[in-house]
Amino acid sequence: MKSYICAIGTANPTVCIPQMQIAGFMADALGFDAAETRKLQALYRVSGIEQRFTVLEDYNKSVGDFTFFPNTANLEPFPTVKSRMALYKQHALDLSVAAILDCLNQIPEVTLASITHLVTVSCTGMYAPGLDIEILEELLLPSTIQRTAINFMGCYAAFNGLKVADNICQSNPKAKVLIVCTEICTIHFQKHKEPDHLVSNALFGDGAAAVLMQARPTESTCLQIESFHCDLVPAGKKDMAWHISDFGFEMTLSSYVPEMIKKGIRQLTNNLLASLNTNFSDINLFAIHPGGRKILECIEHELGLTKHHNRYAYEILRHFGNMSSATVLFVLKAMLESLGTEHHNEPVLSFAFGPGLTLESMLTRVHYV
Template identity: 55%
Template sequence: MSHISAIGTANPSHRFSQSQIADFMTRAMQLSYEDGRKLRAIFNASGISHRHSVLEDYGRSGEFTFYSNAADFEPFPSTSKRLRFFKENALNLSYAAVQNMLGQRPGFDLKSITHLVVVCCTGMYAPGLDVDLVKTLSLSTNVQRTGVNFMGCYAAFNALKVADAFCKADVKAKVLVVCTELCSLHFQKVATEDNLLANALFADGSAAVLVEGETTATPRLRLESFCNELAIEGEGDMAWAIGDLGFEMKLSTYVPDIIKSGIARLTATLLKNIGSDISAIRFFAIHPGGRKILESIEDALGIDKEKNAPAYRVLKNYGNMSSPTVLFVLKDIFDGLTPEHNDQPILSFAFGPGLTLESMVLRIETE
């Protein structure tokens, strides 16, 4: 068996309202009056109040430090410039998430970590973030390192599957999973439908999770079952590519409908594996890819907004941070657990390119 025994999160210090970001993007994208209204309508309908970024420019009206101060924002930052900034900022944010995680496990010895799994789709370099974390956290130099890269918003599920496999192979395994994304580095100023949607949603954040084969820590979450589905018909509706001026997001308005059409079947398969049904689920940890995605899942599964409240809180306060986002939702639930929740299941979902639908059931243990 494997258990999540601690979850930590962190965000950059720069926090902006949707209105502030909309002001910046209206100017940077050089939008017409009509397109500016369209952008603000998308922002207002997003369900997001604030987002965090490693860039201070999104709250400025001039004297930018990352983007050009020319009226047309040219030269626009190259991919190499964005990735240099990623390297300069990803480690500190990841470290902060790990420290936040350790607050739930006072006295835990990081030297006992046997495996490190690092997740990211918004930046890369080598030697990478995994090596930097080994040095900064003073982990053992023979810790086994695994990278889960460029998989998008559902990648935390694959990291947890890897951690689960390690713990099942060795009950003494202690796996540190770190998901760090700096999505805001990849702002695109061409006024396409994809960019308008992406610019309204994505933000920066990091999450760290400790997964152990054996632990007496309480509360803890037992990783009980996983199930995934590939909706090939949505392959062209969500994508992530490396361009000359940053990473480019493909995100169509059809994504909520595609997820809605596949989520009930995926859920039925997952719950059948554990001999349960949707009526037995009290807690939901759903990746808030956007307000419409959350509403589509509620409609498909027949659940109300109250049960989905953790996802809405994360969406409102942080936006979509890609891979760490669902772990923020899980932490929201984890931090509120009491002994009366023992043996209750948590049903969790995340989605990404492919179009990929991931799901898992976790079992609460408070004894």
């Protein structure tokens, strides 16, 4: 029995800020001099990002007009975890519901009342009773829905949500599983000058994505799940990490990560395809998590891909930045929207990466009605 990704919905906050404007905010917040500011601006220019969405209007303002950060030159007292989690709770539900409605509007034959399982995914905030219960209450979903929360796994967590849904659908042919990845990354700005913090501040944006999975295809274009494969690169354990500090969640993202992904990506691909009747040369559709421009370039170099192969990832990176777990679903949606009858039965290869260093892969197949 196969399961199918039947629809993907997405949502973002209303505040959209040009990348170079965010660079100016960061330079001021970090107290950079002219030389440091030029280096920071260069980092932002080569990021491959043109704009990002955020729940924080402060990134679009100057000291004196802030509503979240203190109106002081050094932003002290710096916001605590408590204040950041309050902001997460304030916005997570609206983003999640918007993504869910965008998803289900694509498949009118699937109603809210027919949903049997809900999987929530996030690494940027948590509380209990949590987002899953709030979604049930807001959308008047049945209280008997089976709920699963996948928390704090980072940028690859959407794959774990898809795996859970795949297992549910294979064991219950009548299941309709809703997966919601909601990430509000920009509330975790850290006022550090170390290179890994400068890079993470330059990459992340806010967004949510929702997926409907079931054991049969709908009348729209679907993705049939073929297989998953996961691996670890223990040498990268300290180079990509996510920790809770007194003043928010701190991301470690060293410059070595792209090379580590490059070294492991070919074996990951070979292992995924080994048990399937698919050769790498047969694959022309790719949906890769754009963890950063350098990561995409390293994968292209190692697997012999072109920028055209990676066009969906670059498009999402350019317009949204890295939205952690939701990002690869944005990429899959962009790809799905471009497909036609000629793509029926074509394989799609997807990757995502996160703390560990974790390498996730998934092979799906286009099902076009």
